[in-house]
Amino acid sequence: MAGSAGFQTITLAKGLNQGIRAAMEADPKVIVMGEDVGKLGGVFRITDGLQKDFGEQRVLDTPLGESGIIGTAVGLALRGYRPVCEIQFDGFVFPAFDQIVTQLARFHYRSQGKLRMPVVVRVPYGGGIGAVEHHSESPESYFAHTPGLKVVSCANAVDAYWMIQQAIACDDPVIFFEPKRRYWEKAALDLTATPPPLFSSRLVRSGTAATVVAYGPMVRTVLDAAAVAEQDGQQLEVIDLRTLSPLDLAPVFVSVRRTGRLICVSEAPGEASLIGDLAARVSQECFYSLEAPVLRVTGFDTPYPPAKCEEDYLPDLDRILDAVDRVLRY
Amino acid sequence: MPSRKRAPSRSAPAAEPVGDPTVGGPTVRPIVGTAMEIDGPHDPQQVIAGLRATSEGEDLVQLLTPEGQRVSHPRFDLEISAAQIQSLYRDMVLVRRADREANVLQRQGQLGLWAPLLGQEAAQIGAGRAMSPQDMAFPSYREHGVAWCRGVDPTELFGIFRGIDQGSWDPVRTGFQLYSIVVGSQGLHATGYAMGQRLDGKIGNGETSEATICFFGDGASSQGDVHEAFVWAAVYDAPVVFFCQNNQWAISASLDRQTRVPLYRRARGYGFPGIRVDGNDVLAVYAVTRWALRECRSGNGPVLIEACTYRMDAHTTSDDPTRYRLADELEEWKLKDPLERVRVHLVREGLAEPEFFNGVADAADELARRLRDYCTSMPVPGPERIFSKIYAEPSPSLQAARADYLAYHASFAEGDH
Numbered sequence: 001m002a003g004s005a006g007f008q009t010i011t012l013a014k015g016l017n018q019g020i021r022a023a024m025e026a027d028p029k030v031i032v033m034g035e036d037v038g039k040l041g042g043v044f045r046i047t048d049g050l051q052k053d054f055g056e057q058r059v060l061d062t063p064l065g066e067s068g069i070i071g072t073a074v075g076l077a078l079r080g081y082r083p084v085c086e087i088q089f090d091g092f093v094f095p096a097f098d099q100i101v102t103q104l105a106r107f108h109y110r111s112q113g114k115l116r117m118p119v120v121v122r123v124p125y126g127g128g129i130g131a132v133e134h135h136s137e138s139p140e141s142y143f144a145h146t147p148g149l150k151v152v153s154c155a156n157a158v159d160a161y162w163m164i165q166q167a168i169a170c171d172d173p174v175i176f177f178e179p180k181r182r183y184w185e186k187a188a189l190d191l192t193a194t195p196p197p198l199f200s201s202r203l204v205r206s207g208t209a210a211t212v213v214a215y216g217p218m219v220r221t222v223l224d225a226a227a228v229a230e231q232d233g234q235q236l237e238v239i240d241l242r243t244l245s246p247l248d249l250a251p252v253f254v255s256v257r258r259t260g261r262l263i264c265v266s267e268a269p270g271e272a273s274l275i276g277d278l279a280a281r282v283s284q285e286c287f288y289s290l291e292a293p294v295l296r297v298t299g300f301d302t303p304y305p306p307a308k309c310e311e312d313y314l315p316d317l318d319r320i321l322d323a324v325d326r327v328l329r330y
Numbered sequence: 331m332p333s334r335k336r337a338p339s340r341s342a343p344a345a346e347p348v349g350d351p352t353v354g355g356p357t358v359r360p361i362v363g364t365a366m367e368i369d370g371p372h373d374p375q376q377v378i379a380g381l382r383a384t385s386e387g388e389d390l391v392q393l394l395t396p397e398g399q400r401v402s403h404p405r406f407d408l409e410i411s412a413a414q415i416q417s418l419y420r421d422m423v424l425v426r427r428a429d430r431e432a433n434v435l436q437r438q439g440q441l442g443l444w445a446p447l448l449g450q451e452a453a454q455i456g457a458g459r460a461m462s463p464q465d466m467a468f469p470s471y472r473e474h475g476v477a478w479c480r481g482v483d484p485t486e487l488f489g490i491f492r493g494i495d496q497g498s499w500d501p502v503r504t505g506f507q508l509y510s511i512v513v514g515s516q517g518l519h520a521t522g523y524a525m526g527q528r529l530d531g532k533i534g535n536g537e538t539s540e541a542t543i544c545f546f547g548d549g550a551s552s553q554g555d556v557h558e559a560f561v562w563a564a565v566y567d568a569p570v571v572f573f574c575q576n577n578q579w580a581i582s583a584s585l586d587r588q589t590r591v592p593l594y595r596r597a598r599g600y601g602f603p604g605i606r607v608d609g610n611d612v613l614a615v616y617a618v619t620r621w622a623l624r625e626c627r628s629g630n631g632p633v634l635i636e637a638c639t640y641r642m643d644a645h646t647t648s649d650d651p652t653r654y655r656l657a658d659e660l661e662e663w664k665l666k667d668p669l670e671r672v673r674v675h676l677v678r679e680g681l682a683e684p685e686f687f688n689g690v691a692d693a694a695d696e697l698a699r700r701l702r703d704y705c706t707s708m709p710v711p712g713p714e715r716i717f718s719k720i721y722a723e724p725s726p727s728l729q730a731a732r733a734d735y736l737a738y739h740a741s742f743a744e745g746d747h
Binding site: 031057062063065067068070071072073074075076077078079080081095098099102103107108109110111112113114115116118147148150170171172199246247248 | 468495496497498500501502507508512515517518519520521522523524525526527529530554555558559561562565718719720721722723725726727728
């Protein structure tokens, strides 16, 4: 499809870059801030070229301090700006955790709508890149657990392009999780398309045998597993959550009522996690439709291990197919 | 009797010299090749003696002595009319009365909590009155006097302490942001806001441009966010005045738990000026803050002001200061009372007639009455309030939870339970 009118083939990283660029062109109040986002273009080059084109007034290389980035973004938002903050790696979001949870998330509620926080916090997250400690975390459940925040994760280049623009346009604070190991995966982007709403999940593969729900980096893995399962004659239905808070579970309920089986996949530790809550809600809403217990395939409840062990830690094609076999035994 | 863990700094054994802690004294043991050579003495008694000097001494900007005597200052002198002094005095009396009434209302169960400002009236009225309408203030949670100067009525503060709301005034209209309860967090918000003022091109003129002022305390000075705020403000030349009310106590922790050096000196390490002012002298606070705001509006920010004052009451109505400080200390500070010195000055210099003082007293009585009446008649919000305005763009799942809960409530009225 690449090369035809309106289409271009881009990486997920480029989709984010072009999406941020489009948002900056559309609204002069959109500013980018973070460590190394200017001259360097970010350690993953997501903000590549933006400072050159929009200037140092709109792309701010900040001092090294995550709480400072988010805290000053709160002040800039009070001044009418729409900051897009980069946290360099998932494991470094915690110095900013206080400002995000006690401040950013609460301004709208405590002021009863007099103050708005149109701030996007971009967090490259997840493992699979052979990194050192604190560079492979999946902290999304902490944020989804915090009222006042909205949390999303894109899984492909097309969503990256649209979702980042929608997040920047949103008047609420959005924690935007980027699957860093998918940054270089390509997809065909149709610039003339109308994207689905930001806070909606999406059916990405139809099937009848079982429903598999995933988000972010695991969507690709699940789709690969579904392709293998198809060779075994099992048609899996796959849903990309896209929005982690608020959850959009209506498509999941519809699917589970049809398939009767659900597997939830996430890199994050499973205990007290986002998908644990998802499983509880499906059990409540689809009780009479379920033919098997809801299964979870997750990272283990351990600290993220040294990189040479991460293949064992991360859910992969085989662990997902194993779960498929187990739900189909009922 | 609860025992004290350590002697309060003001009654600690005398150590020489009492004054500039960077000046070595006889009790300092010379340690060659350490940071001490650069930064001054590290002996605990020396440090305490130095800190004690933060409420007096030659670095302190003062225009009105505790005895009500006008004194001049080479940098921060002030031309001020009798009417203006009267007006500052009136504000201090009124906010003190509002504060005392709120304390009583808490004791009577009408407020859940109150954070008293008693003793800090000069610091807050001096700073608040130095602001221009276009400036923005970022308060902590004890800035009832600054709120008053920005046109935020004490009744609007009561909503927070009675548990009706979390700050109901309009920060944009008043130029006074909502209270910040996580200590020090507002330093970064103020800095970001001031960065925005600069990005908007609203600096360059000392009178007509804009500045931001951030209020925090000696305890907050230990928070990482205040450090980061200083760094950011310096790096981005942000037009922000960091106004530290050093009231000597962070709940039970005295100043020597927060710092080795007087707080205003920290500014130098970040690359901007730090000024120490007698926080119980409304004229000095007004003069120094007005100068600092002009500097920021002109583009020469940031500036740190350390206003040395004293929290004469408890941290909050839940606190018991008798467990950690001596009554003597309070008595000593009563001699430096921020209101009394202005009253003495006005009387002694013939700048106000008895009718003026009577009028202020009547206004204070009337204010107290109005606050009491308002407080006891505040409506309690209904259960729907829980779900109100969490997001700018409502969340469907929250809307569903709200509908469910209100239906549950309604079921009681319908006799389902």
